[in-house]
Amino acid sequence: MADSNHIPLTASELGNLWMTYQDKTMLMRVLEHLLEHVEEQEIQQLLQSSHDFSKQAVETISTIFKEEGAVVPIGFTENDIYKNKPKLFDHLYDLLFLQMINKIGISLFALYSTMSFRQDIRDLFKKLTDNSQEELEMVTKILLEKGILVRSPYVSMPKEVTFVQDNDYLSGYNILNKTRSLNTIEVSLIHHAIETNLVGLQLMIGFAQVAKDKQVKEYFVKGMQLSMKIETTLGEFLREDFIEPPATPAGKATNSTVAPFSDKLMMYITNLLSTFGLGSNALGGAFSLRSDLPMTMARIALDIYAFAKKGGEIMIKNGWMEEPPQIEDRRKLTSS
Structure with missing residues (x-):
């Protein structure tokens, strides 16, 4: 029987390794x-x-790509960071950012694992996945x-x-036609969405202050506005039940414009x-039992989709969107 380590990569394995390379170099x-x-x-x-x-993860993926005869992605290099510049975020934002990234990592890497065969x-x-869980545990403990x-x-x-x-x-209404109170599942999903959105808001503020391209700067300003809209909209569900929406006293963007x-x-x-x-909104809608929440x-x-689509257009316009590995274009190959 052939050694599974020498079986060619599947499309899902190749794509997920490529995505991980992008995320880790970022x-x-x-x-x-x-x-x-x-x-x-x-x-x-x-x-x-x-x-x-x-x-280490980037080096491992690079080795796998080379062994398979695949080109190593560019991802993000030293050209994407400018050393010795003023700090863009206050003390403790580093932990909040790492917390958010590891939440994403746990979700993605666990999913990628279920899509892998080798x-x-x-x-x-x-x-x-294990590393993301360990880092999240340490970050949560300190925070x-x-x-x-x-x-x-x-x-x-x-x-x-x-x-x-x-x-x-x-339906979200009882016999008196008043909105029923939230259940704990709904509260947890709303709380998490607002908490994550607050970290993203500070990120958009910081990015808007320092972006060089005018269109990119305007895009980040729209991101700020969208983040505030989401916080206000979801926060109202909590306020109606006399629950104060989450807020953090630390981890703000500085006044740097560099x-x-x-x-x-x-x-x-x-x-x-x-x-x-x-993904988070889809999860929140799927597990909410009040019709107004979904x-x-x-x-x-x-x-969010419209915002992300516009971002993709800006990235393509500027030549910033690295293309994932493609499957063979059979129509093109058979028409030549």
Whole structure:
């Protein structure tokens, strides 16, 4: 029987490795800027460890590509970071950013693992998933210790099992035609969406301040406006039930107008977060049992999609969108 490690890569394995290469080279560049300005040794060690692991993952993927006779992607290089520039974000934003990236990583790498067949590829994605979970655990621990991480609200513990009595529960209205209160599943999804969106908002503010291209700068301003709209819209669901939406007292964008990153890198990060936002909204809509929530999530998803589509157009216009590996164009091959 053939050694599974020498079986050619499948399309899903090739595509997922390519995506991971893009994400990890992006993360390395961001961490290099954050490491220039980190203020605490504990955080410095965490950021450096994350950078070292990302570098190792990139080298592993490069080796796999070379062994398979595939071109190694460009991803993001030293040309995408400008060293010795003023810090773009205040103290502790580095942890909030790393927290968000690892949330994305856990979701993606676990999914990639289920789409892989070769043992070495499955092992790689398992290692990536485990590392993301470990980093998220360390980040969460530090943020909680510093009182920065906002917990979702506490509720009274249920004392008995109950069942839904009528369809008004699904419609969001009871017999008095008043919106029923949120359940804990809905609260958790809304809280998480707002929490992630707040980190993205500060990212958009920082990027808008330093972007060099006028169209890119205007795009990030639109990202700021979209983030604020999402926070207001989802926050209203919590306020109606007398729950204060999450907010963080730390990790803001500074007043710097000097870019530490290329516009290409900042656009890619924004595209990645938009894609994650679409997935989060789909999840929120799918698990919400009040009809007004899925409808709201769907409207938000349309806004995010339009924003992401515009971002893709800007990246293509500027030659910043690296093309993923393509399958053979059989129509073209058979027509020649």
